[in-house]
Amino acid sequence: MSSYPWAAGYIDDGDRPKLVTSRFEHEDSYTLERYHATGGYAGLRAALGRTPAEVHDEVRGPPCWVVVVPGSPPAPSGA
Amino acid sequence: MLGRGGAGFPAGTKWGLMPAGKYPRYLVVNGDESEPGTYKDRLLMERDPHQLVEGCLIAAYAAGLSQVFLYIRGEMPLAHERVAVALNDAYAAGYVGKNILGTNFSVDIVLHWGAGAYVVGEETALIESLEGKRGEPRLKPPFFPAAIGLYGQPTIVNNVETLSNLPWLLVNGAQAFTAIGTATSPGTRMVAVSGHVVRPGVYEIVNGTTTFRDLLYGDEFCQGIRDGNELKAFVPGGGSAPWFTPEQLDLPFEGKLVGAAGSMLGSGAIMVMDHTTDIPTAALTLTRFYAAESCGQCTPCREGGTWLERVLQRVVDGRGTHADLAQMMEIGESICPGAFPHAASERLGLAATPFPYKMTTICFVGPSAYAPVHSALTLFRDEFEAKIVERRHIPVSIEAVGAH
Amino acid sequence: MGRGRAPAGGGRRRGPQSRLNEANVILAKEIIGRYPKARSATIPLLHLSQQQNGYVTNDAIAHVAELVGATSAEVLGTATFYEMFKFEPVGKYLVNICGTMSCQLLGADDLMHHAEARLGVRAGGTTADGMFTLEHAECQAACTEAPNMQVNYRHCHRMTTAAFDQLIDDLAAGRLDGEIPPHGTLARIRQQIPADKAAGVAPPDAPVEPAWMLAPEATS
Numbered sequence: 001m002s003s004y005p006w007a008a009g010y011i012d013d014g015d016r017p018k019l020v021t022s023r024f025e026h027e028d029s030y031t032l033e034r035y036h037a038t039g040g041y042a043g044l045r046a047a048l049g050r051t052p053a054e055v056h057d058e059v060r061g062p063p064c065w066v067v068v069v070p071g072s073p074p075a076p077s078g079a
Numbered sequence: 080m081l082g083r084g085g086a087g088f089p090a091g092t093k094w095g096l097m098p099a100g101k102y103p104r105y106l107v108v109n110g111d112e113s114e115p116g117t118y119k120d121r122l123l124m125e126r127d128p129h130q131l132v133e134g135c136l137i138a139a140y141a142a143g144l145s146q147v148f149l150y151i152r153g154e155m156p157l158a159h160e161r162v163a164v165a166l167n168d169a170y171a172a173g174y175v176g177k178n179i180l181g182t183n184f185s186v187d188i189v190l191h192w193g194a195g196a197y198v199v200g201e202e203t204a205l206i207e208s209l210e211g212k213r214g215e216p217r218l219k220p221p222f223f224p225a226a227i228g229l230y231g232q233p234t235i236v237n238n239v240e241t242l243s244n245l246p247w248l249l250v251n252g253a254q255a256f257t258a259i260g261t262a263t264s265p266g267t268r269m270v271a272v273s274g275h276v277v278r279p280g281v282y283e284i285v286n287g288t289t290t291f292r293d294l295l296y297g298d299e300f301c302q303g304i305r306d307g308n309e310l311k312a313f314v315p316g317g318g319s320a321p322w323f324t325p326e327q328l329d330l331p332f333e334g335k336l337v338g339a340a341g342s343m344l345g346s347g348a349i350m351v352m353d354h355t356t357d358i359p360t361a362a363l364t365l366t367r368f369y370a371a372e373s374c375g376q377c378t379p380c381r382e383g384g385t386w387l388e389r390v391l392q393r394v395v396d397g398r399g400t401h402a403d404l405a406q407m408m409e410i411g412e413s414i415c416p417g418a419f420p421h422a423a424s425e426r427l428g429l430a431a432t433p434f435p436y437k438m439t440t441i442c443f444v445g446p447s448a449y450a451p452v453h454s455a456l457t458l459f460r461d462e463f464e465a466k467i468v469e470r471r472h473i474p475v476s477i478e479a480v481g482a483h
Numbered sequence: 484m485g486r487g488r489a490p491a492g493g494g495r496r497r498g499p500q501s502r503l504n505e506a507n508v509i510l511a512k513e514i515i516g517r518y519p520k521a522r523s524a525t526i527p528l529l530h531l532s533q534q535q536n537g538y539v540t541n542d543a544i545a546h547v548a549e550l551v552g553a554t555s556a557e558v559l560g561t562a563t564f565y566e567m568f569k570f571e572p573v574g575k576y577l578v579n580i581c582g583t584m585s586c587q588l589l590g591a592d593d594l595m596h597h598a599e600a601r602l603g604v605r606a607g608g609t610t611a612d613g614m615f616t617l618e619h620a621e622c623q624a625a626c627t628e629a630p631n632m633q634v635n636y637r638h639c640h641r642m643t644t645a646a647f648d649q650l651i652d653d654l655a656a657g658r659l660d661g662e663i664p665p666h667g668t669l670a671r672i673r674q675q676i677p678a679d680k681a682a683g684v685a686p687p688d689a690p691v692e693p694a695w696m697l698a699p700e701a702t703s
Contacts, residue, residue, distance in 0.1 A: 009280055011282055020269065029126050052142070055137065056142065060094075103687065156671075157638075176677075176681055182700045183698070194529065194565035210520070212561055372621070
């Protein structure tokens with residue numbers, strides 16, 4: 001019932017945005033060739049075109065993202 | 080963006096917590112995914128290892144991290160192989176190592192293997208393990224890994240999914256990222272829905288707006304409960320999370336709202352129980368897990384978790400007494416003093432107790448052993464009573480609902 | 484790989500042969516060289532010793548301790564914390580049946596009962612021919628494909644009793660030798676860091692601000 005026999009469990013029907021699973025539809029998604037063919041390492045190049053502080057600001061995003069839940073217990077697997 | 084590890088802590092803010100001017104700084108990638116019900120990091124590592132490698136590099140560049148350690152759970156050899164090949168190819172292509180893409184940015188990514196210990200998913204335990212020690216969490220506060228982490232140096236611990244988002248974010252920009260989801264929960268996140276649904280699966284969903292009803296009943300998601308059965312309860316955020324019932328189905332996948340309703344989104348794992356489920360037995364599978372995974376440092380967890388498991392086993396086996404039910408709550412009180420979060424229930428006339436809880440332990444493993452017991456006892460006490468009074472297994476599927 | 488296996492239930496192997504062999508010592512030193520502190524290599528080296536011998540022997544612990552600069556007690560203390568390290572011989576195939584929530588909801592108990600009957604051992608036991616060790620396991624991160632099990636940590640999804648029998652037959656007949664290596668071998672491909680490409684370790688006692696933080700050089 002998975003969408004692709006090579007990605008057991010993963011289902012992607014519907015037109016939802018795909019940020020991290022965009023390559024799962026390719027059987028060879030784990031190869032460097034496929035990664036290059038699908039825009040791979042463009043993010044690194046974009047980062048290296050700016051200063052570290054600029055990249056940090058981009059990831060930090062606008063101030064409204066900063067939502068810290070007080071007393072939240074530590075995460076089971078990092079954050 | 081919010082971290083995808085379970086606590087939902089903003090990744091960019093986490094990087095900013097490192098003391099200025101203190102070097103070297105390290106990045107430890109948390110690929111020790113083992114929360115019951117959770118799997119997204121394994122798929123991300125197996126299916127798109129370069130995306131993770133690229134995310135590590137972006138983080139190292141932005142936060143000035145001198146070396147990266149990619150810690151993968153031991154029981155995932157395929158993920159090891161895929162990441163190893165990706166790293167070997169990335170080194171050969173000049174993306175990792177010395178003078179990356181001809182700049183003065185140089186960083187090594189070291190692939191590290193775990194060896195089977197759930198608690199190592201906690202970030203300070205992960206660091207201890209990476210130092211070659213037993214994976215026992217460190218006391219925090221006062222010092223968090225961002226200040227004093229690996230080898231006593233500032234250390235960022237980020238989850239695999241968090242880092243895997245970075246390449247997209249850098250290419251498309253923060254504006255495009257925030258355009259997806261809600262202001263408090265931007266972007267997407269991966270959720271795994273398992274148990275008694277028609278189409279269990281791992282889905283990348285829009286953060287903040289998708290509801291549990293969408294996920295469990297939606298056509299593009301799980302397509303309802305198996306065999307036309309009725310939903311009895313579900314675990315909304317990994318084995319550690321207090322349980323929800325059909326009354327909470329319309330909540331969106333948004334941390335604050337789920338917290339106020341008495342649970343947490345945690346690691347993005349939903350486990351679904353239909354009306355044929357023997358609730359005390361289901362709770363036992365989780366409590367047994369956390370009892371077994373206690374590292375043994377804190378007495379309330381080491382002893383309390385084991386006691387909870389034993390007493391619950393006795394009740395499940397039909398050898399329990401009413402005093403056992405009170406005893407389980409009492410043991411839970413010693414791990415988490417005060418009110419423990421739980422969902423509202425119209426049937427029982429209960430109002431919700433919001434997240435989080437107080438705890439007498441260093442980390443969350445002890446409270447996690449109690450969470451399923453507390454939820455099951457609070458929301459389905461009649462099933463425990465039945466096991467005690469009737470001294471037999473509950474005839475769950477026979478007269479409860481005649482759906483098929 | 485030469486991996487003389489002691490018979491199930493036999494005594495621990497001792498003697499120089501259960502220390503890391505020459506090729507593995509070279510590999511061990513390469514792994515150690517990737518970390519700012521040698522002791523960080525403890526777990527990878529214990530895996531290496533388990534790959535060589537099938538389980539972690541006392542001699543291997545002493546040898547790993549020598550290599551990482553710790554005491555045997557420290558290495559033993561670390562090793563015993565982690566479930567994957569075995570201190571007695573186990574079968575060529577470690578069969579782990581998941582019993583956590585989603586798998587339990589979808590029939591893990593029945594699968595375990597069947598496995599015990601088929602293999603003739605209780606969970607935790609090893610078959611007399613030394614081929615199979617059966618274990619109860621916790622969440623294997625494949626919950627949508629329940630009930631799950633792993634053989635030497637390779638996933639087997641949506642198991643049925645018939646599929647289990649077929650799998651055991653195939654393993655016993657050697658039909659899966661190419662896919663599932665003997666217990667102890669995890670990934671069959673290792674990371675290589677070529678010396679000329681390495682950025683090098685970042686020792687904690689060398690407080691150097693990374694060059695790109697001081698003066699970033701943009702790509703052209």
